[in-house]
Amino acid sequence: MATINDNYLKLKAGYLFPEIARRVNAFAIANPNAPIIKLGIGDVTEPLPQACRTAMKTAVEEMGDRATFKGYGPEQGYGWLREKIAAQDFQKRGCEIDASEIFVSDGAKCDTGNILDIFGKDNTIAVTDPVYPVYVDTNVMAGNTGTANDGGKYGGLVYMPITAENDFTAEIPTEKVDLIYLCFPNNPTGATASKSHLKAWVDYAKANDSIIFFDAAYEAFITDADLPHSIYEIEGARDCAIEFRSFSKNAGFTGTRCAYTVVPKTLTAASADGSDVELWKLWNRRQSTKFNGVSYIVQRGAEAVYSDEGQAQIAQLVGFYLENAKIICDRLTAAGLSVYGGVNAPYVWVKTPNGLTSWDFFDKLLQAANVVGTPGSGFGAAGEGYFRISAFNSRDNVEEAMKRIGDTFKG
Ligand SMILES: *Cc1c(COP(=O)(O)O)cnc(C)c1O
Numbered sequence: 001m002a003t004i005n006d007n008y009l010k011l012k013a014g015y016l017f018p019e020i021a022r023r024v025n026a027f028a029i030a031n032p033n034a035p036i037i038k039l040g041i042g043d044v045t046e047p048l049p050q051a052c053r054t055a056m057k058t059a060v061e062e063m064g065d066r067a068t069f070k071g072y073g074p075e076q077g078y079g080w081l082r083e084k085i086a087a088q089d090f091q092k093r094g095c096e097i098d099a100s101e102i103f104v105s106d107g108a109k110c111d112t113g114n115i116l117d118i119f120g121k122d123n124t125i126a127v128t129d130p131v132y133p134v135y136v137d138t139n140v141m142a143g144n145t146g147t148a149n150d151g152g153k154y155g156g157l158v159y160m161p162i163t164a165e166n167d168f169t170a171e172i173p174t175e176k177v178d179l180i181y182l183c184f185p186n187n188p189t190g191a192t193a194s195k196s197h198l199k200a201w202v203d204y205a206k207a208n209d210s211i212i213f214f215d216a217a218y219e220a221f222i223t224d225a226d227l228p229h230s231i232y233e234i235e236g237a238r239d240c241a242i243e244f245r246s247f248s249k250n251a252g253f254t255g256t257r258c259a260y261t262v263v264p265k266t267l268t269a270a271s272a273d274g275s276d277v278e279l280w281k282l283w284n285r286r287q288s289t290k291f292n293g294v295s296y297i298v299q300r301g302a303e304a305v306y307s308d309e310g311q312a313q314i315a316q317l318v319g320f321y322l323e324n325a326k327i328i329c330d331r332l333t334a335a336g337l338s339v340y341g342g343v344n345a346p347y348v349w350v351k352t353p354n355g356l357t358s359w360d361f362f363d364k365l366l367q368a369a370n371v372v373g374t375p376g377s378g379f380g381a382a383g384e385g386y387f388r389i390s391a392f393n394s395r396d397n398v399e400e401a402m403k404r405i406g407d408t409f410k411g
Contacts, residue, residue, distance in 0.1 A: 039371060048251070085260055085306075093233060102262055130188055130379030164340065186341070188376065189386075202231070246259035257298060258298050258301070321391045326342065339351070358383065
């Protein structure tokens with residue numbers, strides 16, 4: 001009889017977003033005229049930049065002419081895109097990253113999961129709590145964990161709490177871990193990492209032969225000149241880090257699909273016989289076998305992000321969401337709430353008032369203000385007592401939602 005990958009049975013049923021939908025639907029049925037505003041989503045709302053659309057239209061026409069038609073492209077991405085990424089996202093910031101170390105893909109979500117293909121089964125894995133759920137679930141699927149306890153924590157994972165007490169930056173572990181997931185600017189907390197914090201991680205990773213998976217999907221939201229955009233701004237990171245980037249949040253490609261992963265050629269890990277193996281070679285082999293590359297049309301769209309016009313347009317797009325985040329922070333603070341993040345990041349992480357649980361606060365906002373956000377406890381046990389509000393929305397919705405929350409918490 002055919003059997004399944006039993007690790008999938010260890011996954012907790014996707015609880016967070018279905019439960020939000022269930023509560024919102026029940027409320028909407030009971031209150032059919034309630035003008036519900038959703039500030040819970042992690043998806044962009046504003047249209048694609050003109051530069052990207054123009055480039056993609058031209059590419060579509062090229063596909064219609066035998067002379068310029070493209071079939072299968074390189075699995076790693078076209079050279080002209082990899083060159084621009086290496087030059088503008090890394091070399092311009094003083095990072096020693098070569099185009100050959102850039103692997104263009106259809107998503108940072110996919111890549112953060114797929115990367116486990118090239119790692120062994122006996123690594124000790126560290127994640128933050130709260131965390132972007134993909135890191136945990138893909139390890140469960142790969143068989144790298146035990147089962148979940150009642151609190152939703154999986155055996156075999158090292159959870160590093162990130163709370164207001166440590167500025168939402170995990171403390172460097174005292175034990176030895178092999179693979180470390182870091183995400184800055186952070187989803188869900190909106191926290192950022194200073195150069196000295198990243199340096200502490202790089203030093204730890206080098207001392208312990210660990211590998212850091214650095215998710216920089218929100219890099220474009222960094223406006224503070226002192227904050228690092230890439231882990232490769234830290235000396236030594238080429239020998240201990242893989243970086244994940246995406247066009248989803250800076251250029252609105254969540255539905256268009258383009259991202260990339262950086263695997264430096266100097267990065268190695270141990271094989272069963274103890275010899276060092278270059279991870280670049282394994283990832284290249286993995287992608288060449290299991291992935292066909294991103295469509296030519298979409299890669300031309302991504303390339304346009306690096307034109308002067310594209311750069312100006314994504315700056316405007318990111319600036320729009322950051323202004324939303326500022327409005328959210330200002331209004332919630334004025335309403336007497338404690339807020340974190342929302343600067344250099346599109347997420348505002350709110351401390352629930354009066355000791356309310358994350359779900360209590362969710363219900364209160366839904367009922368009193370008809371506003372939907374995301375309970376922090378859904379991202380991990382240490383997210384209890386917090387609440388995520390997303391800046392990805394129209395200005396009108398943000399203004400209206402903040403007015404209502406202000407009225408709810410006044411006095
Ligand atoms: C949105 C997001 C991504 C981007 O994922 P894509 O698959 O490229 O759309 C990656 N990491 C985090 C933490 C995110 O929130």
